[in-house]
Amino acid sequence: MNPLPTIRLILKSFLSLLWFLFLSLAAVANARDTDSLPSWNSGPAKSAIVQFVKDVTKKGGPDFVPPAERIATFDNDGTLWCEQPMYVQLAFALDRVKAEAPAHPEWKTTEPFKSVLADDMKGVMASGEKGLVEMIMATHTGMTVEEFNQIAKYWLSLSKHPRFNRPYTELVYQPMLELLAFLRANGFKTYIVSGGGVEFMRPWTEKVYGVPPEQVIGSSIKMKYELVDGKPVLMRLPEIDFIDDKDGKPVGIQKFIGRRPIAAFGNSDGDYQMLQWTTGNNGPHFGLLVHHTDAKREYAYDRDSAFGRLDKALDEAPKNGWTVVDMKKDWKRVFPFDKP
Amino acid sequence: MNPLPTIRLILKSFLSLLWFLFLSLAAVANARDTDSLPSWNSGPAKSAIVQFVKDVTKKGGPDFVPPAERIATFDNDGTLWCEQPMYVQLAFALDRVKAEAPAHPEWKTTEPFKSVLADDMKGVMASGEKGLVEMIMATHTGMTVEEFNQIAKYWLSLSKHPRFNRPYTELVYQPMLELLAFLRANGFKTYIVSGGGVEFMRPWTEKVYGVPPEQVIGSSIKMKYELVDGKPVLMRLPEIDFIDDKDGKPVGIQKFIGRRPIAAFGNSDGDYQMLQWTTGNNGPHFGLLVHHTDAKREYAYDRDSAFGRLDKALDEAPKNGWTVVDMKKDWKRVFPFDKP
Numbered sequence: 205m206n207p208l209p210t211i212r213l214i215l216k217s218f219l220s221l222l223w224f225l226f227l228s229l230a231a232v233a234n235a236r237d238t239d240s241l242p243s244w245n246s247g248p249a250k251s252a253i254v255q256f257v258k259d260v261t262k263k264g265g266p267d268f269v270p271p272a273e274r275i276a277t278f279d280n281d282g283t284l285w286c287e288q289p290m291y292v293q294l295a296f297a298l299d300r301v302k303a304e305a306p307a308h309p310e311w312k313t314t315e316p317f318k319s320v321l322a323d324d325m326k327g328v329m330a331s332g333e334k335g336l337v338e339m340i341m342a343t344h345t346g347m348t349v350e351e352f353n354q355i356a357k358y359w360l361s362l363s364k365h366p367r368f369n370r371p372y373t374e375l376v377y378q379p380m381l382e383l384l385a386f387l388r389a390n391g392f393k394t395y396i397v398s399g400g401g402v403e404f405m406r407p408w409t410e411k412v413y414g415v416p417p418e419q420v421i422g423s424s425i426k427m428k429y430e431l432v433d434g435k436p437v438l439m440r441l442p443e444i445d446f447i448d449d450k451d452g453k454p455v456g457i458q459k460f461i462g463r464r465p466i467a468a469f470g471n472s473d474g475d476y477q478m479l480q481w482t483t484g485n486n487g488p489h490f491g492l493l494v495h496h497t498d499a500k501r502e503y504a505y506d507r508d509s510a511f512g513r514l515d516k517a518l519d520e521a522p523k524n525g526w527t528v529v530d531m532k533k534d535w536k537r538v539f540p541f542d543k544p
Numbered sequence: 545m546n547p548l549p550t551i552r553l554i555l556k557s558f559l560s561l562l563w564f565l566f567l568s569l570a571a572v573a574n575a576r577d578t579d580s581l582p583s584w585n586s587g588p589a590k591s592a593i594v595q596f597v598k599d600v601t602k603k604g605g606p607d608f609v610p611p612a613e614r615i616a617t618f619d620n621d622g623t624l625w626c627e628q629p630m631y632v633q634l635a636f637a638l639d640r641v642k643a644e645a646p647a648h649p650e651w652k653t654t655e656p657f658k659s660v661l662a663d664d665m666k667g668v669m670a671s672g673e674k675g676l677v678e679m680i681m682a683t684h685t686g687m688t689v690e691e692f693n694q695i696a697k698y699w700l701s702l703s704k705h706p707r708f709n710r711p712y713t714e715l716v717y718q719p720m721l722e723l724l725a726f727l728r729a730n731g732f733k734t735y736i737v738s739g740g741g742v743e744f745m746r747p748w749t750e751k752v753y754g755v756p757p758e759q760v761i762g763s764s765i766k767m768k769y770e771l772v773d774g775k776p777v778l779m780r781l782p783e784i785d786f787i788d789d790k791d792g793k794p795v796g797i798q799k800f801i802g803r804r805p806i807a808a809f810g811n812s813d814g815d816y817q818m819l820q821w822t823t824g825n826n827g828p829h830f831g832l833l834v835h836h837t838d839a840k841r842e843y844a845y846d847r848d849s850a851f852g853r854l855d856k857a858l859d860e861a862p863k864n865g866w867t868v869v870d871m872k873k874d875w876k877r878v879f880p881f882d883k884p
Contacts, residue, residue: 272756349798393758406802416612417802418733427798429791429817436817436824438798445799451769458689458767458778459785460800462746462757477769477776484776 240386243379243537243544249492250534252527253383256490257390260466267488271391275465277457277478278384280398280405280422282471282512283494284413286375288503289366290325291511293400294336296359298328300343308342317342329510340401341442345425348437349403357407370541373412377494378537380469384413387467395465397456398422399449399474403440421460423448453478466490472512479517479526491526493517498532501542580726583719583877583884589832590874592867593723596830597730600806607828611731615805617797617818618724620738620745620762622811622852623834624753626715628843629706630665631851633740634676636699638668640683648682657682669850680741681782685765688777689743697747710881713752717834718877720809724753727807735805737796738762739789739814743780761800763788793818806830812852819857819866831866833857838872841882 244250259267260274281287301311301320311317316335319327328335344352365375384394396405396415402422409415424445427438448456454477457465468475468482471494479491495514496505506514521528529535537544584590599607600614621627641651641660651657656675659667668675684692705715724734736745736755742762749755764785767778788796794817797805808815808822811834819831835854836845846854861868869875877884 272750402799402802410612418800420802424799427795429794429821436794436821438794454769454776454778455767459742459764460758462742462760481769481776 240389241379241382243382243535245534245536247534249527249529253386253490253492256467256488257386260488261390269466269488273463273466274387274390274392275395275461275463276387276392276467277395277397277421277453277465277469277482278380279470279472279475279478280396280400282496283469283475284376284380284384284396285372286365286368286502287512288496288505288509289511291400292372293404295363295372296356296404297336297339297343299359299363300355301339304343337444340425344401344404345440345442348432348439349427350437352403352440353407356404360408368539373408374541375539376412377535378540378542379535380494381413381540383469384415388414392467393419395419395421395457395461397448397453397468397478399447399452401425402448421448421456423452449474451477454481457481468492469494470517471496472514473517474512476517476520479524483524483526491521491524492529493521493526494529495531497530498535498538500532501538502531504532580729581719581722583722583875585874585876587874589867589869592830593726593832596807596828597727600828601730609806609828613803613806614727614730614732615735615801615803616727616732616807617735617737617761617793617805617809617822618720619810619812619815619818620736620740622836623809623815624716624720624724624736625712626705626708626842627852628836628845628849629851631740632712633744635703635712636696636744637676637679637683639699639703640695641679644683677784680765684741684744685780685782688772688779689767690777692743692780693747696744700748708879713748714881715879716752717875718880718882719875720834721753721880723809724755728754732807733759735759735761735797735801737788737793737808737818739787739792741765742788761788761796763792789814791817794821797821808832809834810857811836812854813857814852816857816860819864823864823866831861831864832869833861833866834869835871837870838875838878840872841878842871844872 241250241253259265260269262268278284281291285292298320301317305311305321311321316328316331316339319331360371360373363372364370365372368375387394394415396409396419398405400422402420402424405420405422406417409420410417426441426443426445428441429436429438446452446456453475457478464485465482466488467490468479469492470479483489483491493514495518496503498504505512506518518528531538581590581593599605600609602608618624621631625632638660641657645651645661651661656668656671656679659671660679700711700713703712704710705712708715727734734755736749736759738745740762742760742764745760745762746757749760750757766781766783766785768781769776769778786792786796793815797818804825805822806828807830808819809832810819823829823831833854835858836843838844845852846858858868871878
């Protein structure tokens with residue numbers, strides 16, 4: 205028997221096998237592609253996201269953006285996790301005031317602490333921004349960064365949401381987790397750009413969102429480098445360093461990233477300038493607002509909300525070409541623990 | 545003829561081929577490994593670097609560090625590029641004063657501008673930090689970030705070093721370029737942490753060092769987000785935001801990265817705290833100082849230098865276990881244009 209046909213046969217089988225593998229992989233890749241956002245219902249919001257990602261990743265296409273420039277910024281409160289009935293960090297601050305009250309007898313008679321200790325939320329809110337800042341200074345400073353991170357992490361591991369009775373870190377939006385992963389799978393670098401405190405978020409964003417500490421931008425207090433018993437530490441000082449909200453968001457983005465994002469995701473008027481900055485460039489861009497319309501599965505709020513007020517940004521979304529997510533309609537699931 | 549031996553033969557050849565490919569690749573990888581720092585002479589500095597990288601990348605080893613935590617920070621002036629006879633950014637500021645002088649007749653009679661216009665460097669330096677800040681404010685602010693980046697980039701494209709007669713961006717240290725690449729090839733994220741202005745560096749660090757804008761930390765001035773003719777811009781304000789030098793470096797590292805580095809590289813007392821912070825942790829760590837000892841190929845300076853003064857950090861290097869590079873001895877080449 206001539207060995208050549210055998211060799212040919214083996215080679216042919218081998219090539220067929222390779223081709224089969226290639227087709228299978230292509231099919232899997234394709235299936236994965238259409239399935240990257242399983243918790244999003246079909247509709248204009250999902251289509252707009254998928255189309256944008258397709259456009260900027262299409263090599264040689266008119267809207268192609270090199271991977272290094274695929275910067276996407278996400279607000280946190282109300283965009284990635286639940287911000288009702290109050291910002292999680294505010295719940296943290298209230299608990300910290302109560303925990304530290306024994307060492308501060310003067311708090312019994314001074315606002316906003318008096319109201320906090322009396323569980324009088326109206327009184328707390330009446331103290332306004334000044335009162336909130338005082339509370340932050342009293343509870344978020346005077347320790348090292350490491351110590352504060354431990355305190356925040358410990359509190360988050362024990363505390364539960366009053367309505368859902370689950371840890372706050374489980375009250376993240378499943379469709380947004382999928383969106384973060386989908387963007388990263390398409391070469392995007394995903395950042396958090398939040399009005400919340402940067403060191404309150406950093407201990408858990410990598411595990412929960414896949415966003416590492418160096419990609420978290422937030423409000424901050426000043427720090428001082430010093431030696432304590434010969435060991436270097438970073439002390440948190442009772443002084444505001446930077447407020448990463450409203451027109452602070454584009455400033456924070458430039459400070460920390462030094463590039464203009466091509467996609468931005470928010471849910472309130474605090475995100476207006478970030479979306480305006482992102483979608484105001486000449487190249488391809490994408491802006492999205494999460495509109496909380498689902499009182500049953502989460503909350504329904506916008507113009508009159510104390511937290512996450514959405515008014516001007518909602519009005520101007522159509523004019524600016526921003527995609528508005530109708531939570532009730534567009535999201536198959538809200539939280540990871542919801543039934544699919 | 546029985547086809548089985550043929551098949552066996554083909555399979556055997558195929559396996560041999562695979563084995564051969566594997567060995568070749570291993571050999572190439574190995575060769576690359578020992579050759580990653582070709583501009584470093586054999587000696588304690590090179591050995592210490594290679595050993596550290598080996599230790600922290602060895603899976604299952606006692607000093608293994610997960611890739612996400614492999615943060616390496618580099619000073620810029622005097623560590624990555626030449627800082628003599630003066631900081632490049634100071635040369636830039638002097639040129640900007642001269643270029644803008646016609647619009648500022650008052651500069652003819654006010655310091656430090658008067659000295660700048662008279663090419664009197666002694667007079668400029670005599671104006672101290674106050675004078676330098678005034679000069680920075682006058683030449684680095686009042687325009688948008690984008691405009692400033694253009695100005696810096698344009699100046700760098702035209703200006704040449706007075707001694708070497710080459711663009712400043714060519715006066716980078718070849719051994720340090722190799723070190724940056726070597727660390728990145730081993731899973732490190734490389735950051736610049738410089739006392740220089742962050743927006744002066746960002747336009748060129750990616751091309752020259754392979755460090756993208758979001759991994760550049762530096763001193764900064766305040767910015768304001770505003771609309772000019774309906775278009776959003778970030779205006780640079782005449783107000784210092786952050787000085788990323790000395791004890792500002794660990795603060796900057798925490799602000800921007802939120803992780804403690806495991807390796808830090810500097811050349812002056814301005815880097816002392818960064819090295820102290822980096823090498824003061826309990827895990828594996830590495831600190832290195834470039835000591836400028838080579839008047840022939842570059843410059844020789846340390847304790848008495850106006851720029852890049854190296855005194856305390858040099859004295860304390862042995863005690864702290866910091867590697868000191870003797871430029872003359874340890875570097876085969878200084879600049880990329882030097883003969884290998």
